[in-house]
Amino acid sequence: MAQSETPLLDELEKGPWPSFVKDLKMAGQKKAMSRDLLRQLELSYKERIGHWKHGGIVGVKGYGGGVIGRYSDRPDLFPGVEHCHTMRINMPTGWFYTTKALRTICDIWDKYGSGMTNFHGSTGDIILLGTTTNNLQPCFDELSEKGFDMGGSGSALRTPSACVGPARCEWACYDSLDAINDITHTFQMQLHRPMWPYKFKIKCSACPNDCVAAIARADLSIIGTWRDNIQMDPGAVKEYAGKLDIQEEVVELCPTRCMSWDEKKKELKINNKECSRCMHCINLMPKALAPGKDKGATILIGGKAPILKGAMISWVLIPFLKMEKPYQPIKDLALKIWDWWDENGKMRERVGELIERVGMRVFLKEMGIKPIPQMIRTPRANPYFFWWPEEVPQKPKSA
Amino acid sequence: MSEEMRAAILEVFQKNLKKGKKKLYIKEVVNELPQFPRSEVKVCSQKMLDDGILAYWSSGSTTYLMLKEEFEKYRHEAEDHPEEGEEKA
Ligand code: HEM
Numbered sequence: 386m387a388q389s390e391t392p393l394l395d396e397l398e399k400g401p402w403p404s405f406v407k408d409l410k411m412a413g414q415k416k417a418m419s420r421d422l423l424r425q426l427e428l429s430y431k432e433r434i435g436h437w438k439h440g441g442i443v444g445v446k447g448y449g450g451g452v453i454g455r456y457s458d459r460p461d462l463f464p465g466v467e468h469c470h471t472m473r474i475n476m477p478t479g480w481f482y483t484t485k486a487l488r489t490i491c492d493i494w495d496k497y498g499s500g501m502t503n504f505h506g507s508t509g510d511i512i513l514l515g516t517t518t519n520n521l522q523p524c525f526d527e528l529s530e531k532g533f534d535m536g537g538s539g540s541a542l543r544t545p546s547a548c549v550g551p552a553r554c555e556w557a558c559y560d561s562l563d564a565i566n567d568i569t570h571t572f573q574m575q576l577h578r579p580m581w582p583y584k585f586k587i588k589c590s591a592c593p594n595d596c597v598a599a600i601a602r603a604d605l606s607i608i609g610t611w612r613d614n615i616q617m618d619p620g621a622v623k624e625y626a627g628k629l630d631i632q633e634e635v636v637e638l639c640p641t642r643c644m645s646w647d648e649k650k651k652e653l654k655i656n657n658k659e660c661s662r663c664m665h666c667i668n669l670m671p672k673a674l675a676p677g678k679d680k681g682a683t684i685l686i687g688g689k690a691p692i693l694k695g696a697m698i699s700w701v702l703i704p705f706l707k708m709e710k711p712y713q714p715i716k717d718l719a720l721k722i723w724d725w726w727d728e729n730g731k732m733r734e735r736v737g738e739l740i741e742r743v744g745m746r747v748f749l750k751e752m753g754i755k756p757i758p759q760m761i762r763t764p765r766a767n768p769y770f771f772w773w774p775e776e777v778p779q780k781p782k783s784a
Numbered sequence: 785m786s787e788e789m790r791a792a793i794l795e796v797f798q799k800n801l802k803k804g805k806k807k808l809y810i811k812e813v814v815n816e817l818p819q820f821p822r823s824e825v826k827v828c829s830q831k832m833l834d835d836g837i838l839a840y841w842s843s844g845s846t847t848y849l850m851l852k853e854e855f856e857k858y859r860h861e862a863e864d865h866p867e868e869g870e871e872k873a
């Protein structure tokens with residue numbers, strides 16, 4: 386048998402788990418790009434340096450993003466990956482496909498790309514990995530003909546994403562799918578024509594479980610909640626009593642300690658005024674408890690992953706908003722935030738970092754939003770909000 | 785679209801090019817033209833992108849603008865090392 390060209394990578398085929406080396410070798414039987422990608426990676430493993438160059442080509446006609454340009458710095462050795470660009474394709478909201486749609490994407494990608502895909506990227510997009518500059522436009526044209534569009538990259542609105550929401554989930558407090566679909570269509574310009582200091586992300590989770598991790602990843606996080614009482618079915622609570630230690634596992638783990646359990650009467654009580662809508666009790670007793678009936682969303686601002694500065698978690702901007710089509714208050718707010726950030730943000734400064742730099746009170750003043758206690762930056766950590774001097778009522782001087 | 789603004793934007797790029805700076809953030813362009821409103825400079829730049837006078841350049845995570853003719857020369861000379869602190873996408 387001929388000696389393997391990739392002895393180091395071959396190690397990653399051993400063991401019972403899935404292996405990208407195995408997959409790429411399979412793809413390599415059809416495409417030189419996948420073959421050379423492995424060969425180049427092998428060289429990187431040997432030399433312990435990367436052989437990719439970043440940037441450059443950005444898109445297709447009329448678009449400023451959606452393509453992530455990558456080139457080999459050793460095209461002499463690895464001609465198959467001289468170009469190895471990635472296309473980000475906007476996923477269907479909630480990631481629902483027909484098998485026909487999946488086949489369509491795969492067929493087009495087999496024709497124009499490496500055949501390698503990533504369903505889905507951390508952005509949520511369909512990630513098509515590896516094609517050449519010349520193939521970008523015809524590939525996009527065919528995808529576009531079948532109803533697909535580019536996702537966001539660069540200093541633009543990134544592809545907005547939503548949890549699966551009401552399509553499959555009984556806890557949804559609003560229609561996260563419709564909201565994101567609507568928002569995506571409204572802000573096509575912001576998505577495809579990068580003109581901001583840096584990226585901006587909007588993510589919708591329909592309840593506080595936050596399945597798209599909007600609070601940690603989105604500059605504007607829209608998270609479902611309710612403002613009345615948790616719905617309770619006392620009969621179903623009693624049924625849980627045999628299977629679950631309600632005192633220990635539910636009541637004592639409630640972060641606000643707002644529940645009590647009467648073991649004798651098998652009765653659960655919730656002081657809803659103190660409930661922070663963490664979902665813990667509902668997650669443990671889904672047949673007995675459910676979010677309230679007066680549903681909407683909390684709007685939060687400033688989340689981001691660590692890049693220039695550390696990670697930030699979004700904090701509350703609007704504690705409760707009814708989520709109704711056409712979501713005008715959110716759209717108006719987004720436009721206002723972008724305008725202010727665009728004017729005041731430094732190059733590659735996310736909106737959360739800008740707010741941290743100039744202060745929440747400046748941000749709120751610009752947004753025309755009144756400060757309220759729920760806006761505390763980090764709950765139970767720093768209770769101080771700095772007021773404008775003119776907003777502080779003057780006490781009469783004591784004699 | 786005012787011809788005056790177009791010429792001014794073009795001049796910003798040419799001036800920077802002479803200093804060896806090919807890629808500009810839109811923000812840098814806006815900052816160099818305080819005599820024009822920010823939003824109008826942006827609209828005008830968009831128009832110049834459509835007309836093929838300017839071109840986008842992107843690292844994947846960050847977008848720049850450059851003169852189209854420079855982009856054509858430069859597009860395959862991607863960077864060995866993205867700028868300090870640059871995330872790859
Ligand atoms: C030293 C080498 C590299 C490093 C450290 C690196 C790092 C990263 C990081 C931190 C991200 C962001 C992940 C996220 O949060 O979404 C990312 C995304 C990405 N990188 Fe790289 N990268 C490298 C090389 C490459 C190469 C060689 C390619 C392609 C040939 C590539 C293609 C991509 C793509 C397509 C994404 C976006 C994926 C998505 O949208 O989910 N990267 N990379």
Ligand code: HEM
Nearest residue numbers: 397405409422423426471501503505506507508509512514
């Ligand atoms: C030893 C080699 C590799 C290891 C250990 C590795 C590991 C990982 C891990 C842990 C992630 C994050 C996954 C997630 O959280 O969703 C990731 C993401 C990614 N990997 Fe790899 N990977 C390797 C090789 C590759 C290669 C060869 C490619 C390209 C052909 C690739 C493309 C990507 C991309 C595009 C992402 C971003 C996906 C996202 O944003 O969700 N990786 N990789």
Ligand code: SF4
Nearest residue numbers: 548554591592595596
């Ligand atoms: S965030 Fe809530 S509503 Fe959305 S899928 Fe997760 S649990 Fe269901």
Ligand code: SF4
Nearest residue numbers: 639660661663664666
């Ligand atoms: S949702 Fe959380 S805070 Fe509210 S009662 Fe249940 S466990 Fe307690």
